Amino acid sequence: xxxxxxxxxGLWNNNTIFVQLLGMCPLLGVTTSAENGFWMxxxxxxxxxxxxxxxxxxxxxxxxxxxxxxxxxxxxxFVTVVDMLMNAWMHQMYLVLGLFIPLIVVNxxxxxxxxxxxxxxxxxxxxxxxxxxxxxxxxxLVLLGAVRELxxxxxxxxxxxxxxxxxxxLMFILxxxxxxxxxxxxxxxxxxxxxxxxxxxxxxxxxKAAATEVS
Amino acid sequence: MVLALFAVAVLATALLATTxxxxxxxxxxxxxxxxxxxxxxxxxxxxxxxxxxxxTVQRDGADLKVYPARDRHGRLLALAWEEIAPDGYSGSxxxxxxxxxxxxxxxxxxxDHRETPGLGDGIxxxxxxxxxxxxxxxxxxxxxxxxxxxxxxxxTGATITPRAVVRAVHAGLIFFAENREALLNxxxxxxxxxxxxxx
Numbered sequence: 429x430x431x432x433x434x435x436x437x438g439l440w441n442n443n444t445i446f447v448q449l450l451g452m453c454p455l456l457g458v459t460t461s462a463e464n465g466f467w468m469x470x471x472x473x474x475x476x477x478x479x480x481x482x483x484x485x486x487x488x489x490x491x492x493x494x495x496x497x498x499x500x501x502x503x504x505x506f507v508t509v510v511d512m513l514m515n516a517w518m519h520q521m522y523l524v525l526g527l528f529i530p531l532i533v534v535n536x537x538x539x540x541x542x543x544x545x546x547x548x549x550x551x552x553x554x555x556x557x558x559x560x561x562x563x564x565x566x567x568x569l570v571l572l573g574a575v576r577e578l579x580x581x582x583x584x585x586x587x588x589x590x591x592x593x594x595x596x597x598l599m600f601i602l603x604x605x606x607x608x609x610x611x612x613x614x615x616x617x618x619x620x621x622x623x624x625x626x627x628x629x630x631x632x633x634x635x636k637a638a639a640t641e642v643s
Numbered sequence: 644m645v646l647a648l649f650a651v652a653v654l655a656t657a658l659l660a661t662t663x664x665x666x667x668x669x670x671x672x673x674x675x676x677x678x679x680x681x682x683x684x685x686x687x688x689x690x691x692x693x694x695x696x697x698x699t700v701q702r703d704g705a706d707l708k709v710y711p712a713r714d715r716h717g718r719l720l721a722l723a724w725e726e727i728a729p730d731g732y733s734g735s736x737x738x739x740x741x742x743x744x745x746x747x748x749x750x751x752x753x754x755d756h757r758e759t760p761g762l763g764d765g766i767x768x769x770x771x772x773x774x775x776x777x778x779x780x781x782x783x784x785x786x787x788x789x790x791x792x793x794x795x796x797x798x799t800g801a802t803i804t805p806r807a808v809v810r811a812v813h814a815g816l817i818f819f820a821e822n823r824e825a826l827l828n829x830x831x832x833x834x835x836x837x838x839x840x841x842x
Contacts, residue, residue, distance in 0.1 A: 515670045
């Protein structure tokens with residue numbers, strides 16, 4: 429697999445949230461604001477980078493039938509490291525994200541990357557994959573967080589957008605708002621992708637037609 | 644196979660031990676700072692370090708940390724401790740409350756909660772509501788929300804949260820009243836500083 433494909437897959441074509449619909453728990457749980465979404469995404473990216481790198485390094489060494497417990501141990505270790513780092517140097521955000529940081533360990537997207545990619549590819553490719561997938565995940569969390577913060581409080585990243593007179597739509601901060609906002613974002617992305625596919629098909633037809641005329 | 648798993652476990656343990664070594668002091672410092680900020684909000688202006696002068700007392704079989712605030716002469720101005728309301732709308736609410744030696748509340752702040760944004764979290768964002776605790780005591784206050792015939796406002800759409808906080812602060816005041824002598828005696832023995840000895 430070539431490297432630009434790895435990047436494009438992680439960021440967009442195979443985006444964890446928008447395409448695979450994995451990792452919904454942190455997505456819906458912490459995205460009450462763009463900032464929360466960003467730091468949750470960053471924490472996940474760091475865990476993903478560590479676990480992908482190590483899993484790739486030991487990929488020849490771990491026997492196939494004990495690979496799952498081995499991966500879990502590796503992922504859990506990195507989650508605990510990130511948990512301690514945030515507790516030490518980002519105490520405020522650590523208190524806000526709370527339980528969702530240790531819960532990264534059960535984010536199936538991370539296990540998925542270890543199993544589907546890192547266990548079969550070189551350390552460098554695995555790191556590129558982790559960075560792309562992590563960035564795509566963070567992008568999704570920030571987008572949803574920004575939409576909810578904007579509609580719910582009239583702010584993005586804590587900055588006033590709609591002004592003081594904006595009537596806060598509380599629902600978007602509450603859990604149902606996460607589902608509703610995510611639904612609309614997914615619909616928009618699907619529409620965008622379909623239009624792109626249709627256009628690609630049209631050009632393909634046009635090229636074929638031109639080719640037949642020439643011959 | 645066993646060897647491979649063992650090796651992974653050893654590596655993970657080594658990684659965790661190393662991280663713990665480097666983060667232990669910063670984590671303690673961050674927690675100290677967070678507590679310091681909270682204490683600064685509830686305690687009156689003071690000259691001592693409440694965390695350094697902290698005493699531990701027994702309450703229902705558990706340790707309770709009490710943080711005293713003193714003026715320049717070592718006189719006790721107020722003492723603060725953490726009260727936990729177990730019956731919030733979603734989980735426990737942690738409350739820091741400061742009481743003056745005569746049993747009058749100095750201030751109350753919420754340090755941790757999981758209440759509904761926009762409804763129950765008014766206990767944090769509604770400054771007037773939380774400030775209403777200042778100056779209240781056991782004798783002259785009806786310790787309930789207005790809906791239950793008390794002196795404290797509830798919020799529109801959220802009664803459970805304010806009710807839990809009011810109940811917890813009330814329990815804290817009762818605890819203080821019942822143990823007032825012991826608490827004040829425990830805090831009276833203040834180590835004399837060099838400066839005061841010279842005077």
